Amino acid sequence: MVTITPEVAADFSVREALLDRAFGKAARRRKTSERLRENRLPSEGLAFAARNRRGRLVGTLRLWDITAGSAGPALLLGPLAVDCAYQKRGIGSQLMRHALAQARKLGHRAVLLVGDAPYYSRFGFTRDGVEELSLPGPVDLDRFLGLELEAGALQDAQGVIVASGRMIPVPAEEAARQTA
Known part of the structure; x- marks a missing residue:
């Protein structure tokens, strides 16, 4: 049994290690979806952790703000990952259902992703x-x-998807060096 909670700053290193194990440290950073997440924060209220009974992070899912061409604001889902010791227990499905319900509750209109169609179709994702x-x-x-x-929300959508979410804050001294 796991509990889905909002992600917190203390989850960072555990989440990053989980994603490296799940997708490969270098490989995951080369993905096209990563270009839309670079230097961005997840959409407000849409970063989740699955925790075991002891409170340890065993799964993660985040949604990101994008502009989906002419369709306008939307979300990009991913990555979704579950610790290998906890796979095949429905944790990924639990994270998906929770994230989509929260996105709907917050008024988001559409979610896009790059992933395994047979897996994500059970949640309603299609090429349509x-x-x-x-x-x-x-x-x-x-x-x-x-x-x-x-x-x-995606009717007659066309164009290029671009990142539109909040930027990761740059520390003041780094910002000063960048403008000098």
Whole structure:
């Protein structure tokens, strides 16, 4: 049994280690979806941790603010990862259901992702509505999926997906060095 909680700053190193194990340290940073997450914070209220009974992080899922071409504001889901010792227990599904319910509750209209269609189709993700959208880099189009949280949110959507979320704050001394 796990509990889904909001992610906290103390989760950073454990989450990063989990993602490195799940996707490979270098490989995950080369993904097209990563370009949309670089130097950004997850969407407000949409970063989650699955915790075991002792409170240890065993799963993670985050959603990110993007602009989905002509469809306007949307979310990018990912990465979703569960510690290998906890896989096949429904934790990924629990994280997905929780994240999508929260996104809907917060008024978001659509969620996009790059992932395994047979897995994500159980949550309603399809290629419908994303056929004319493109990502800023290479992607297997069969893995580029969308879900409307509001009917019609992706209707006739076209164009390039761009990051639109909050930037990671730059410390004052680093900002001064960058402008000097």
